[in-house]
Amino acid sequence: MCLRYDHDSTVRQSAFDLWTNSSGISTLGLDGIHPWRSVRLVFVSDTQPISEAGRAALQVVLAHPDQTMLALDFDGTLAPIVDDPALAHVDPDALSALSRLGSLLGSIVVITGRPVRTAVRLGGFGEAEGLRSMTVLGQYGVERWDADGDHYDLPPAPPGIAQVNEELPGLLAGLGLAGSRIEDKGRAVAVHTRGLADPASAFDRLAEPIRELALRCGLTVEPGKNVWEIRATGIDKGDAMRAIVAEKDAQTVIFAGDDLGDLPAFEAVEQLRTEGIRGLLICSASHEEDALTEHADLVLDGPTGVAAWLHQLADRLTGNYG
Structure with a gap:
């Protein structure tokens, strides 16, 4: 098993030593470091869980x-x-x-x-x-x-999806986010900010307007990776x-x-x-x-x-x- 620390170094340790001495992710020798934003850990060649x-x-x-x-x-x-x-x-x-x-x-x-x-x-x-x-x-x-x-x-699709599809382009244009990608899923509508210049900022700016639109249409919102999805509740x-x-x-x-x-x-x-x-x-x-x-x-x-x-x-x- 290889534990790769993808900044400048590679750390190798046996799966047995790593996982029998660890009770959770925070004990992998990277305490104080946010592991998925600062480093990338790659587990290779072992099926053994850490818990x-x-x-x-x-x-x-x-x-x-x-x-x-x-x-x-x-x-x-x-x-x-x-x-x-x-x-x-x-x-x-x-x-x-x-x-x-x-x-x-x-x-x-x-x-x-x-x-x-x-x-x-x-x-x-x-x-x-x-x-x-x-x-x-x-x-x-x-x-x-x-x-x-x-x-x-x-x-069939839930009521409210048609209204979301109708209002969403104008909402995005009004926010200066017309470049966001709209994905019509039939029973849901997703707005992707991944292709914009600053996806994270656009995602944050959309939070309240998207929630308000969903509420007006009797739907709910699900956040994802640079994507907001409007869909049925429950x-x-x-x-x-x-x-x-x-x-x-x-x-x-x-x-x-x-x-x-x-x-x-x-x-x-x-x-x-x-x-x-x-x-x-x-x-x-x-x-x-x-x-x-x-x-x-x-x-x-x-x-x-x-x-x-x-x-x-x-x-x-x-x-x-x-």
Whole structure:
């Protein structure tokens, strides 16, 4: 396992020494440094979590993979974040790892804020081999696709979305942010500031106007990485997680996410732990967002790190882990 400190030096330490002597992320020898804005930690070549709960969950996964549900976010976890959401795609290594794991685990689920048809298309899930057990939950669980039968469930858009689409361009122009990218998700509308000269400042300036617009339209707002999403109230990834775990009768859950929108799913897994379900929480880390690191059992370096970890898990399950 390599722990890379991406300023000027590389630090190598055995996985056993690092993780058996650490109770959390703050004990990795970087105390006083904000790890995901000042440095980049890259965990390579080991599937071992850093927390006791995570280690216990992984052991159950390895012993009973057929009772395990692997759930993942899409953007920032399986797919690298890009300026234009329409150009996103799942990391090819991640897709091949999922294909390997499809026959090894009880089920594979993608939980995303994207429209489910978009996620399936950009992910290439419909064409990939070995993913018959996959379910994709779009729009935070409101929409659904099951690979088995290629079946879609697509409820109608909530009232208020049409009004948001009508008012949003004028709102952005009035703020001098007409260059923001508007993404119509059908059941939700996202405003991306990533392509602007100062994305973070634009994101902050939009906070109140976006919330006021959502309130007028009877909707709610979800912040993300340089993106505000307006959508229906009362739905989040936590609700989707609890429902799909119960449906699949999973005894162990792995969930990987990267953003504030994934926090409810993290909290749902933490609650499921109190009910006897084993849970392993993975943060796909980046320099833009660190809200999940303190909740995670394992922190990986973005979609590339997630893909590598998934392959390592498949190696462990097939006896090819060296």
